[in-house]
Amino acid sequence: MIQLIRGFRDILPGEVEIWQRIEQTAVALFEDFGFRESRIPILEHSELFARSIGEDTDIVEKEMYTFADRRGDLITLRPEATASLVRSYIQHRVYAREPVQKLYLIGPMFRRERPQKGRYRQFYQIDAEIFGVHSPLADVELIFLLVTLLSRLQVTDVGAHINSLGCRRCRPHFRTALLDFLTRRSELLCSDCNRRKARNPLRILDCKVPGCREAMTDAPSILDHLCPDCQRDFATVQSHLDGLGVPFTVDPRLVRGLDYYTRTTFEIQTGALGAQSAVAGGGRYDGLMELLGGPDLPATGFAIGLDRLAEIVGFDRSGIARGPDVFIAALGGDIRSRAFEWCCRLGVDGIRAEMDFEDRSLKSQMKRADRLGAARVLIVGEREVQEGAAILRDMQTRDQVAVPLNDLVENLKQKIHNTSD
Ligand code: AMP
Secondary structure: OOOOOOOOOOOOOOOHHHHHHHHHHHHHHHHHOOOEEOOOOOEEEHHHHHHHHOOOOHHHHHHOEEEEOOOOOEEEEOOOOHHHHHHHHHHOOHHHHOOOEEEEEEEEEEOOOOOEOOEOOEEEEEEEEEEOOOOOHHHHHHHHHHHHHHHHOOOOOEEEEEEEOOOOOOHHHHHHHHHHHHHHHHHHOOHHHHHHHHHOHHHHHHOOOHHHHHHOOOOOOHHHOOOHHHHHHHHHHHHHHHHOOOOEEEOOOOOOOOOOOEEEEEEEEEHHHOOOOEEEEEEEOOOHHHHOOOOOOOEEEEEEEHHHHHHHOOOOOOOOOOOOOEEEEEOOHHHHHHHHHHHHHHHHOOOOEEEOOOOOOHHHHHHHHHHHOOOEEEEEOHHHHHHOEEEEEEOOOOOEEEEEOOOHHHHHHHHHHHHHO
8 A cells, every 4th residue: 555655644524624714714814914825836946945044954954855857957845935935026026016015825835854743744834925015014914914813713822922133234243142152051052053053053042952941041132132223123013012912922032943034033832732832933034035136125924834723723623514505315216316406406506415326225315414414304205206395304403394396496495595594
């Protein structure tokens, strides 16, 4: 038996309805906030990610699915969406027509991480980006959107964590102070952190190894090194989050795994997911556009992990899969043929009707109707044909009414609409 690839998974009916509900809720919210969807390829030139995410990040160092195609070009299954969205914005010169773009994308991402619960090698993200806006209000809008989405999905036990990573001007000062501190602590750090020290020291702030966490408790805080502009922006973010009633925690240790972040970064964490506590993350990345050969325009965005979100949504999962509006239990070949036409005509009118295509007893058809969660069963056998009326049984109340076979589809539609209003 050929099985699926390790770290990949199937989302089957039963679970997929939860994903659909999440996606519909997200899309409705994005559209209400003026975001528009972008659909872009899953494969890109490897260089796009190496340049944007950063050569020294875990993603680029060891997690990308990179292949040589038949001509030998190196291509990569996208590990995240931002770089591709920026590439597309630059390539089509969208900025020349209208630099401010609010975009969203929902789709699969690929990272060859060690699989565990909540961590997959193909996973899905809901991604939102705002291009071309310097104002920190864009960051506030994104955080507000995220928190609103989670509340619409009835996710509880979540908290917004925010930090500022400074900018091209002030981050180098912090980096120097941090390196100074790290040199004094190097024997306490794990081997990964010692390796990261020279190239990506900020990541050490985020290391989950207990020894490193302890060694870093009195590390210098980026917030003490922000330049006046970054300070002002970060204060604006906080005061507007307060104004909108969004609770948040300032976490000076919050850094993100990708190199391109500047100024405000944020993460939504939850206690409901065990080790993989981050359900969404994002922030500002003002340098990326230029780094990828585009204009020097600012940008900010976030990504939500759909796989993790599906684990923690609070809405009632039990009745979410829509059962048939009516199951037609037809007895006998001729009646089944008529029933088949009724099903098709009802379906066209938005009424989900199911039936059995095989010759089965009434009892077994009733059982199947029950398994499918049908709201009603329409019973049509020889006797009903003779009497000119089928029996419509409400599966919940067990009430039964007669429905004339003459013009059955219309009669049934009326009955169903009357009871579902
Ligand atoms: P990142 O792009 O690393 O900032 O991740 C954004 C969000 O995507 C995270 O908060 C997770 O919810 C989700 N995510 C990242 N990596 C994985 C993975 N390997 N499996 C499942 N979800 C993931």
